[in-house]
Amino acid sequence: MSDENRAEKPKLPPRWFIRLAWSVHRGLYRISGSRVGLWRPRADRWGTLRLTTTGRRTGQRRSVIIAYLEDGPNLYSLAMNGWGEGEPAWWLNLQAHPDATVNLVDGQRLVRGRAATGDERSRLWARWRDIETNLDAHAALRSSETAVVVLEPRPGAEHHAG
Structure with missing residues (x-):
């Protein structure tokens, strides 16, 4: 990590605020019958699933x-x-049971989760950094490396609209 990144320690909202924001997000998703709360990624921002x-x-x-x-x-x-x-509970769960389901704006997919390693991890991290310019500074707030989690289509599984 460069001295420049050390000097720019990012400010995060309090933990309770982050948890509240995601709780409200989940509530909107539930109340709207899954019509609000998910969006596709774009060239300049991430999506939600x-x-x-x-x-x-x-x-x-x-x-x-x-x-x-x-x-x-x-x-x-x-x-x-x-x-x-x-580690977030969802990542601990995926490590124990890699098969999972994702709901996207355009339907449901059966996936298998794993950690990206080596060149793949570097490439995916760099892509995320293109969108989140403070990514490295935020990651430096943690004492352990942040896993990049890949959700691959499950072998033999088809995309399910709905």
């Missing part, structure tokens, strides 16, 4: 709305936990 995983301890279905970008047939996100410490 609803990810449903299997709980690593309970075995129950758990859903969360997360930001994502596209990489060919794959979708990818950052396991950032609001830039706070620790």
